[in-house]
Amino acid sequence: MNNFVEMLKVLTEKKEEQPKCDTCKKCKATKEIKVKGKTKHLCSSCAKEYKATLKEAEETPAKAEKMDYSDKSISQLASIAKKDWGKVYYSAVPYLNAMRSLEKITDKYEADSGRSVVAYFLANATQWKGDVARNVKKELNKRLGGKK
Numbered sequence: 001m002n003n004f005v006e007m008l009k010v011l012t013e014k015k016e017e018q019p020k021c022d023t024c025k026k027c028k029a030t031k032e033i034k035v036k037g038k039t040k041h042l043c044s045s046c047a048k049e050y051k052a053t054l055k056e057a058e059e060t061p062a063k064a065e066k067m068d069y070s071d072k073s074i075s076q077l078a079s080i081a082k083k084d085w086g087k088v089y090y091s092a093v094p095y096l097n098a099m100r101s102l103e104k105i106t107d108k109y110e111a112d113s114g115r116s117v118v119a120y121f122l123a124n125a126t127q128w129k130g131d132v133a134r135n136v137k138k139e140l141n142k143r144l145g146g147k148k
Contacts (some may be wrong), residue, residue: 032094074102
């Protein structure tokens with residue numbers, strides 16, 4: 001009888017369920033990954049993706065968001081733009097080339113003011129995307145007296 005009571009207790013005890021995956025919420029978690037003191041429960045496929053993402057984040061250099069271009073001349077900013085943009089959009093090419101001969105926004109390029117060259121470059125540089133683009137455009141706008 002004693003064995004029967006013990007067996008009954010085992011059957012009626014609530015079994016601890018395996019936690020569900022924190023990412024897909026469908027699979028049962030098979031892996032525990034600790035990141036910054038927090039534990040994530042992940043299934044094996046989500047764990048592979050998560051580890052790959054972490055590895056990629058470690059290998060990626062710091063974002064250009066932290067770059068400060070305030071000490072660069074207009075020609076240096078133009079060089080950065082050309083290098084980062086690669087194949088420059090055709091309508092921005094003449095303005096980018098003109099900017100390469102400007103040191104300050106107050107300089108002249110032939111009959112045009114540096115301000116107008118920079119303004120026309122910005123108007124034609126909407127195809128240029130990314131962190132470097134955002135920061136260079138922000139600096140050029142700041143020099144024009146526009147967005148900060």
